[in-house]
Structure formats: structure tokens, C-alpha cells
Amino acid sequence: MTRVRLDLFSSLDGRTSTAGTSPESPMGQDWGSLTAGHVTTRTFRERVFGDPTSGTTGVDDSYAAAHFVGVGAEIMGAAMFGLHAFPDDPDWKGWWGDQPPFGTPVYVLTHAASRPPIPMAGGTTFHFRSTSVQDVLAEATEAAGGLDVRVGGGISTARAFLRAGLVDDLHVMIAPVVLDRGTRLWQDLRGLELTHAVTTEVSDSGTIHVTFTRQSAA
Amino acid sequence: MTRVRLDLFSSLDGRTSTAGTSPESPMGQDWGSLTAGHVTTRTFRERVFGDPTSGTTGVDDSYAAAHFVGVGAEIMGAAMFGLHAFPDDPDWKGWWGDQPPFGTPVYVLTHAASRPPIPMAGGTTFHFRSTSVQDVLAEATEAAGGLDVRVGGGISTARAFLRAGLVDDLHVMIAPVVLDRGTRLWQDLRGLELTHAVTTEVSDSGTIHVTFTRQSAA
Numbered sequence: 001m002t003r004v005r006l007d008l009f010s011s012l013d014g015r016t017s018t019a020g021t022s023p024e025s026p027m028g029q030d031w032g033s034l035t036a037g038h039v040t041t042r043t044f045r046e047r048v049f050g051d052p053t054s055g056t057t058g059v060d061d062s063y064a065a066a067h068f069v070g071v072g073a074e075i076m077g078a079a080m081f082g083l084h085a086f087p088d089d090p091d092w093k094g095w096w097g098d099q100p101p102f103g104t105p106v107y108v109l110t111h112a113a114s115r116p117p118i119p120m121a122g123g124t125t126f127h128f129r130s131t132s133v134q135d136v137l138a139e140a141t142e143a144a145g146g147l148d149v150r151v152g153g154g155i156s157t158a159r160a161f162l163r164a165g166l167v168d169d170l171h172v173m174i175a176p177v178v179l180d181r182g183t184r185l186w187q188d189l190r191g192l193e194l195t196h197a198v199t200t201e202v203s204d205s206g207t208i209h210v211t212f213t214r215q216s217a218a
Numbered sequence: 219m220t221r222v223r224l225d226l227f228s229s230l231d232g233r234t235s236t237a238g239t240s241p242e243s244p245m246g247q248d249w250g251s252l253t254a255g256h257v258t259t260r261t262f263r264e265r266v267f268g269d270p271t272s273g274t275t276g277v278d279d280s281y282a283a284a285h286f287v288g289v290g291a292e293i294m295g296a297a298m299f300g301l302h303a304f305p306d307d308p309d310w311k312g313w314w315g316d317q318p319p320f321g322t323p324v325y326v327l328t329h330a331a332s333r334p335p336i337p338m339a340g341g342t343t344f345h346f347r348s349t350s351v352q353d354v355l356a357e358a359t360e361a362a363g364g365l366d367v368r369v370g371g372g373i374s375t376a377r378a379f380l381r382a383g384l385v386d387d388l389h390v391m392i393a394p395v396v397l398d399r400g401t402r403l404w405q406d407l408r409g410l411e412l413t414h415a416v417t418t419e420v421s422d423s424g425t426i427h428v429t430f431t432r433q434s435a436a
Contacts, residue, residue: 012390012428013232013404172230176416176428180408186231190398198394200420208418208426210230210394 001216002141003168006151006158007067008185009034010174015182017155033177037205038064047101059203063171072147073140074102077157078110081126093118093126100124105143107136109157133160155183163188167212170196174208219434220359221386224369224376225285226403227252228392233400235373251395255423256282265319277421281389290365291358292320295375296328299344311336311344318342323361325354327375351378373401381406385430388414392426 009031010016017028025031038044042055043064055061078084082095094100103123113130120126129136140149148169151161161167170192172185186192196212203209227249228234235246243249256262260273261282273279296302300313312318321341331348338344347354358367366387369379379385388410390403404410414430421427 012392013402013407014230174230174426176411176418178404178407178410180405184231186396187398189231189396192396193394198424200394200424200426202418202420202426206416206418208392208420208428210426 002072002144002146003148003216004137004151004161004166005071005148005169005171006161006167007063007171007173008153008155008158009038010172010185011177011179011182012174013178013180014184014186015179016185017183028182030179030182033179034175035173037175037203037207038173040205043068056204059201059209060173060205060207063173063209067150067171068101070148071102071104071150072144073104074106074150074152075136075140075157075161076106076108076152077154078108078112080152080154080157081106081108081110083108083110083112087112090115093120096120096124105140106152107140107143109133109136133164133166137161137166155185159183159185159187165195168214168216170212172210172212174210176206176208220290220362220364221366221434222355222369222379222384223289223366223387223389224379224385225281225389225391226371226373226376227256228390228403229395229397229400230392231396231398232402232404233397234403235401246400248397248400251397252393253391255393255421255425256391258423261286274422277419277427278391278423278425281391281427285368285389286319288366289320289322289368290362291322292324292368292370293354293358293375293379294324294326294370295372296326296330298370298372298375299324299326299328301326301328301330305330308333311338314338314342323358324370325358327351327354351382351384355379355384373403377401377403377405380410383413386432386434388430390428390430392428394424394426 037060040056041061041064042057043061045055046052086092099122100120106126108128110128111130113128115128118126196214199211201209255278258274259279259282260275261279263273264270304310317340318338324344326346328346329348331346333346336344414432417429419427
């Protein structure tokens with residue numbers, strides 16, 4: 001049974017992404033403090049930087065490793081693909097490098113849906129769609145072949161799926177910092193703990209891992 | 219060396235207190251879900267209800283017990299004293315009962331500062347002041363005789379001390395719920411983790427305990 005999964009970063013005050021974006025800081029000036037616990041894990045360093053020899057191996061790494069298991073298709077927004085960096089270059093393949101760390105079909109939500117698919121090394125193929133979240137999820141679920149669908153971000157795409165009630169498994173990594181700026185992750189999500197079971201756990205980095213899990217239908 | 223301490227309840231989205239207040243729900247309709255982990259501790263049940271025979275004894279209780287140790291004076295807002303319930307009754311002694319759980323001088327910030335002090339059983343005396351947060355803190359520090367000063371709430375009083383940079387030890391109990399309404403605890407507090415050391419810990423109730431500790435001057 002395919003589940004829809006979403007991992008997000010947050011501050012203590014529920015801010016995620018990305019005030020102060022610029023060409024030098026495409027994810028925003030606060031991104032580093034939100035993600036410090038995650039990007040220092042062994043899993044992240046191996047998957048994204050190709051370095052399996054360093055990184056933390058505790059609670060943060062357990063969640064990071066789970067992030068990569070059992071995913072059959074990915075959905076992301078145009079900004080996360082990197083479409084806005086070179087919107088007029090038909091040869092631009094996004095900023096995930098020659099071998100993106102997905103290894104699955106990736107559905108990029110964009111108004112520029114006439115772009116042809118881009119097959120990449122390592123099993124990733126980028127597809128461009130301008131449909132509703134429901135329709136792109138149906139297509140991704142079909143493509144996932146019984147594995148899970150991951151909603152990758154950015155935050156506006158993630159929140160569209162959350163607000164529509166489409167996320168089965170939400171994992172939030174709360175960094176022990178107060179940002180007081182950036183998008184409000186939790187807005188419009190009152191009572192999420194009533195439809196999903198909640199767990200909380202902390203890691204050596206001080207990151208608080210919160211999961212919301214919807215019960216599968218029997 | 220007197221330290222200024224503050225304990226607060228929050229939701230995952232940084233909301234504290236108290237939307238939906240009414241005579242039946244003076245702390246607001248969401249207060250119960252914010253405080254569930256705390257009010258079920260053995261310490262709370264003994265201190266507030268006089269029942270030492272029940273309650274949880276884990277992480278939540280350790281923080282609850284620490285709350286009551288080493289405090290020499292308390293500061294709170296008029297609403298927390300209960301002044302707004304019967305503002306015109308000079309005999310009203312607040313809603314903390316005949317023997318309030320403080321056992322120290324309590325400085326109540328109010329425009330009705332002409333009220334005489336109210337000595338209560340158990341060592342609590344309520345004093346009414348309309349001074350600045352700095353001035354009432356100076357008086358409370360003097361009264362504390364080397365013990366700590368606790369800022370008791372409510373949230374507007376607490377935030378006044380936080381925004382003024384007067385809190386040395388902040389303890390936030392984050393309940394694993396999303397409220398999406400109520401006062402924003404963290405607003406205007408960007409970078410609190412830069413002036414204070416942060417710890418995070420979770421309890422069996424799912425409550426996330428976050429502490430911010432300012433280093434004492436050497």
C-alpha cells in the first residue's frame with residue numbers, strides 16, 4: 001500500500017525555509033541552522049556528497065536513512081528542481097547534479113509543463129506537470145508501483161499536500177533555534193494530532209524529531 | 219546569585235495560551251491539551267491538589283519538581299492572580315486558594331497598584347505593583363534573598379520579560395499538538411539560542427522539554 005511521505009525542517013517557532021533567499025543562498029540565509037543536524041549525518045554525506053566515510057550515526061542518521069528507503073516516486077516544486085535558476089534554458093537539468101539522489105521518477109510541479117522528460121544517470125527521470133496535487137499524486141502513485149511517494153518540497157508544495165490532507169507520514173526535524181521569520185509550517189494544520197499518531201524524539205544534535213502517522217485503513 | 223526563571227507551555231506551532239477564554243475556561247479552550255503532560259505529574263498533583271499518592275514520576279515530573287526548588291520570589295500578571303475575575307471586590311484574594319502554592323512574596327503587575335498586600339497561609343504574600351518589568355524585578359530580587367525569581371505568567375507578562383532580555387533560565391514544555399491559534403510565544407525572540415545554551419529532551423507523554431540557559435557572568 002503506497003503511503004505519501006513528507007520530511008520537513010522547522011525551527012522551534014515553526015518556521016521553515018527561507019527568508020533571505022539570494023543567488024548565493026538559494027534556500028535562504030537560515031537554511032544552514034535548520035538543517036545542521038541532518039546534513040552532518042553519514043547517510044546524507046554518502047547520498048548527497050558521495051562520502052561514506054564521515055558523518056554522525058545516531059538518531060539523526062536513523063531518520064535520514066529511513067528517508068531513502070521504500071520510495072518509488074517523488075514530487076517536488078519547480079524551485080526545488082531548480083527551474084527558476086535558468087527558466088529560459090531548455091538544456092538546464094536542475095541543480096541536483098548529473099546523478100540526482102532520487103533514483104526514481106520525479107514529478108516537478110510547474111507552469112512550464114511542456115518541457116520533455118529529462119532522464120538522468122542513476123534512475124532519476126524528471127517529469128514536468130501542471131496538474132492538481134491530487135492528479136500528480138495519482139500519477140506518482142501509479143509510477144511508484146506499490147512503493148511510497150515522497151513529497152520533496154519546497155515548503156509551498158509540501159504545505160499544499162498537507163492542507164489537502166494527502167500526507168500519511170510527516171516527519172519534522174525541529175532545530176533548537178528561534179528564527180522568527182520564514183514560512184509558517186503549521187499554519188492551517190490545527191488538530192493534525194487528531195488524525196495522525198504523534199511521536200517525539202531528540203538526538204545528540206539537539207534536533208527534535210516529530211512524526212505524524214496516519215493509521216492505514218484496515 | 220539570583221537567576222530569573224520562566225516556565226511556559228507551548229504547542230508545536232509555538233502557540234501558548236489561550237484562545238477561547240470564557241468564565242468556564244479562564245485559561246482558554248486549548249489549555250488542557252497544552253498542559254496535559256504537566257498536570258498529571260506527581261509533583262503538580264501534590265503541590266496544587268494536595269494529593270501525593272498519584273501522578274507520573276518520569277521526565278515530566280523531574281521538570282515539575284525543579285520548578286518549585288530554589289525560588290525566593292514570584293512575579294505574575296494581574297490575570298494570573300485572578301484580579302480580572304472580581305476587579306471591584308477589595309476582599310478578593312485571587313483564585314489560588316487559601317494556601318497558594320508559592321510560599322514566597324508574589325509581585326502582581328497591575329494598574330490597580332493601590333491595593334494593600336495580602337498575606338496568605340503558607341508563606342505567600344501578594345504585593346501589587348504598576349512599575350516597569352525592570353523595577354519590579356529589582357524589588358523581587360531583593361526580596362528573594364539570593365534565591366531565584368520566577369516569572370509566573372501569564373503569557374503577556376512572560377513575553378515582556380523575555381523581550382527585555384531579563385530571563386536567565388527559560389523552560390518550555392511543548393505539547394505534541396498543533397493549535398494554529400493563541401499567542402505566539404517565540405515572536406521577537408529570534409536568536410535566543412545565541413545568548414542561551416539550549417537543551418532538548420522528551421518524556422513519555424510526548425512532551426518536548428526545551429531549556430534555554432544563560433551563562434552566568436564569571
